[in-house]
Amino acid sequence: MVNLTYDESGELVYYDASTDTTTVYNLGDIAFIITATALVWLMIPGVGFFYSGLLRRKNALSMIFTSLASIAVVSFQWFFWGFSLAFAENASPFIGTLRYFGLKGVLDAPSIGSTRIPALLFCIYQCMFAIITAALAVGAIAERGKLGPILVFIFIWTTIVYDPVACWTWNANGWSFTLGGLDFAGGTPVHIVSGTAALAISVYLGKRRGYGTERLAYKPHNTTYVVIGTVFLWFGWFGFNGGSALSANLRAVQACIVTNLAASVGGLTWMLWDYRIERKWSAVGFCSGAISGLVAITPASGYVGSPAAVLFGVLGGTLCNFATQLKFVLGYDDALDIFATHGVGGIVGNLLTALFAQASVAGFDGFTEIPGGWLDHNYIQLAYQIADSVAGFAWSFGVTTIILWVMHFIPGLRLRASEDAEILGIDDAEMGEFAYDYVGLEQEIGHSTDTSAARSSVRTSNEKVPEPAPGQS
Numbered sequence: 001m002v003n004l005t006y007d008e009s010g011e012l013v014y015y016d017a018s019t020d021t022t023t024v025y026n027l028g029d030i031a032f033i034i035t036a037t038a039l040v041w042l043m044i045p046g047v048g049f050f051y052s053g054l055l056r057r058k059n060a061l062s063m064i065f066t067s068l069a070s071i072a073v074v075s076f077q078w079f080f081w082g083f084s085l086a087f088a089e090n091a092s093p094f095i096g097t098l099r100y101f102g103l104k105g106v107l108d109a110p111s112i113g114s115t116r117i118p119a120l121l122f123c124i125y126q127c128m129f130a131i132i133t134a135a136l137a138v139g140a141i142a143e144r145g146k147l148g149p150i151l152v153f154i155f156i157w158t159t160i161v162y163d164p165v166a167c168w169t170w171n172a173n174g175w176s177f178t179l180g181g182l183d184f185a186g187g188t189p190v191h192i193v194s195g196t197a198a199l200a201i202s203v204y205l206g207k208r209r210g211y212g213t214e215r216l217a218y219k220p221h222n223t224t225y226v227v228i229g230t231v232f233l234w235f236g237w238f239g240f241n242g243g244s245a246l247s248a249n250l251r252a253v254q255a256c257i258v259t260n261l262a263a264s265v266g267g268l269t270w271m272l273w274d275y276r277i278e279r280k281w282s283a284v285g286f287c288s289g290a291i292s293g294l295v296a297i298t299p300a301s302g303y304v305g306s307p308a309a310v311l312f313g314v315l316g317g318t319l320c321n322f323a324t325q326l327k328f329v330l331g332y333d334d335a336l337d338i339f340a341t342h343g344v345g346g347i348v349g350n351l352l353t354a355l356f357a358q359a360s361v362a363g364f365d366g367f368t369e370i371p372g373g374w375l376d377h378n379y380i381q382l383a384y385q386i387a388d389s390v391a392g393f394a395w396s397f398g399v400t401t402i403i404l405w406v407m408h409f410i411p412g413l414r415l416r417a418s419e420d421a422e423i424l425g426i427d428d429a430e431m432g433e434f435a436y437d438y439v440g441l442e443q444e445i446g447h448s449t450d451t452s453a454a455r456s457s458v459r460t461s462n463e464k465v466p467e468p469a470p471g472q473s
Contacts, residue, residue: 002108014108014118029116029247033125036243039236040128044071044135046232050287051139051336052435053225056218058425059143060225060435066150070135073154078127079103085163086171087112087126093175095164112172114246125243126166133162133190136342137400140198141415142335144208144422147430149413153403161197161399165189165392181388182357182370182381184255185244187299187350188392195343196393198334200400204408205415207333209422223283230287234263237294241301251364255301258309259294265313266293273321288341292320295345296352303357303370312352320345343393350389354382 003015012025048067052060074082081101088096089112100106103123111122134154141150166189168174169181176183183189210216220226241259245252270289274282296316297309304312323340327333334340357373371378407413421429428434 004108014110016109023110023115025118026116026247030118030121032248032252033117033121033243033246036239037121037125037128039239040125040132040243041071041236043233043236043240044068044128044132046229046236047132047135047139048229049225050229050233050291051142053222053227053229054220054284054336055142056425057221057436058427058434060221060427061431061433062147062426063139063142064435065147065431066138066141067135069147069151070138070154071131073151074131074134074158075127077155077158078123078130082130082158082163083123083126085159086130086166087122089172091167091171091173093168093173093178095167096171111246113170116247122246125246129186129190129240130158130162130166133186133194134158136190136194136338137197137201139336139338140201140334141205143426144205144417145201145415145426146417146421147426149407149415152413153407153415156403157197157400160403161396162189162193165193165395168391169388176384176388176391179384179387180371180381181384182303182353182373183299183350183388184302185241185298187346187353188388191295191298191342191346191349192389192392193396195339195341195346196396197400198336198338199332199343200397201404201415202327202332202334202339204401204404205333208335209419211333220284226284226287230290234260234290234294237263241298245302245365247365249365251302251362251368254305254361254364257306258297258301258304258312261306261309262293262297262313262316263290264293265310266290266296266317267313269293269314269317270321273318288337289317289321292316292341292345295320295342296349299346299349300353300357302368303353303362303373305356305358305361308352308356311356312349315352316345316348319348347389347393350385351382354385357381 003017005013007013012027014023014025044067045064048064051063055063079102081098083103083106084098084100085096088099090097090099106119106123108118108120111117111119113122134157137157138150138154168176169183169189171177208216237259238256242252242256245255267286267290270292271282271286274285293313293316297312300312320341323344324337326340353373355374357370359370359372359376362368362370373381404415407415417426417429
């Protein structure tokens with residue numbers, strides 16, 4: 001039974017009989033966070049389209065599928081125990097409890113995130129963050145990962161990697177929160193954690209067939225998908241960053257302003273860096289830079305002014321662009337540059353937050369008080385941001401690697417696809433379905449295809465696929 005009524009002005013009123021306190025929920029705030037939740041949900045298939053467009057045609061559908069599968073698996077995990085492990089009020093400095101197991105008791109009381117919205121609304125809003133983090137990370141299986149085991153991986157990974165980091169970052173009892181770390185919308189829990197997990201997955205899976213040859217020097221098979229994915233992400237990011245104010249106030253507006261500005265500058269910056277090499281105006285480069293700017297501004301969006309957002313865009317677009325070369329230096333195969341964009345971009349954003357966070361901007365909501373960053377002469381903030389970033393990086397990489405190797409030795413859960421599946425394409429080998437009904441498939445796999453057999457998915461595990469002829473792609 002909920003303890004909610006409406007007052008004379010039409011506002012929603014919650015009464016807590018145990019403490020004899022009354023909380024008023026503004027219906028505009030509730031409507032705003034419901035809308036922000038829908039916007040963040042839209043980002044998840046946006047990730048799928050963005051990843052899909054960057055790959056080869058024969059693997060296009062699998063990336064869209066993994067984004068939708070992330071929604072399903074993490075939504076259940078969040079209901080089952082994820083929300084409780086991240087946001088229980090009786091949490092330890094590291095992880096929550098099972099107080100809200102199965103969402104028991106998550107109803108009308110003021111949320112741990114903000115007393116301006118009820119716990120039930122905060123729960124579904126934060127669920128979107130957990131989902132998109134998993135969707136970003138598992139993109140690292142591109143072109144060589146099995147789809148069945150990834151469903152198990154997502155559930156386990158969200159439980160023991162994402163939930164603890166979300167707890168220590170955003171739960172009032174979390175060690176980073178109490179230390180004084182500033183992370184408005186997910187620099188560490190979302191971006192560093194997903195980017196570093198993608199790095200661990202890439203290292204575990206090893207290199208794709210043909211790595212280091214012209215075979216993998218392909219261009220994105222569908223630039224339109226990349227643009228559409230970017231549109232979904234950019235649009236949804238207003239709910240991601242703006243909604244993190246957890247109220248329809250001036251701080252939310254400021255978060256939207258700096259989000260849009262950083263994305264714009266980031267897109268232009270990356271595109272210009274690419275232009276110096278190709279002398280072409282790259283739509284993919286612009287989209288990659290826009291995402292990098294969005295990643296960089298995420299932890300700072302509720303703390304920095306508009307001039308700082310320009311610098312976030314420039315440095316995000318520049319450093320993430322250069323970070324794409326790390327895979328060649330260190331010898332790992334990150335097909336979608338997830339670590340370069342989200343891992344490096346998240347670290348850049350966290351460190352810049354220490355420099356440019358302002359108490360005055362945080363106070364745009366009328367009640368938040370912080371000591372600020374270097375602009376406010378709070379120089380210790382950089383140490384807090386470094387500690388949070390290093391902890392998130394180390395935890396995500398270490399625990400993700402352990403999960404992968406434990407699954408490796410469990411029958412049926414090994415994540416690496418076979419060489420035959422990689423040659424044929426994950427779409428056909430794992431799904432028996434295609435993004436484009438076989439168009440261009442023969443050229444990609446290097447031999448003619450019996451489409452009737454492909455449609456019925458009749459392929460045995462010991463069937464040999466001919467090697468492609470030299471020079472074919």
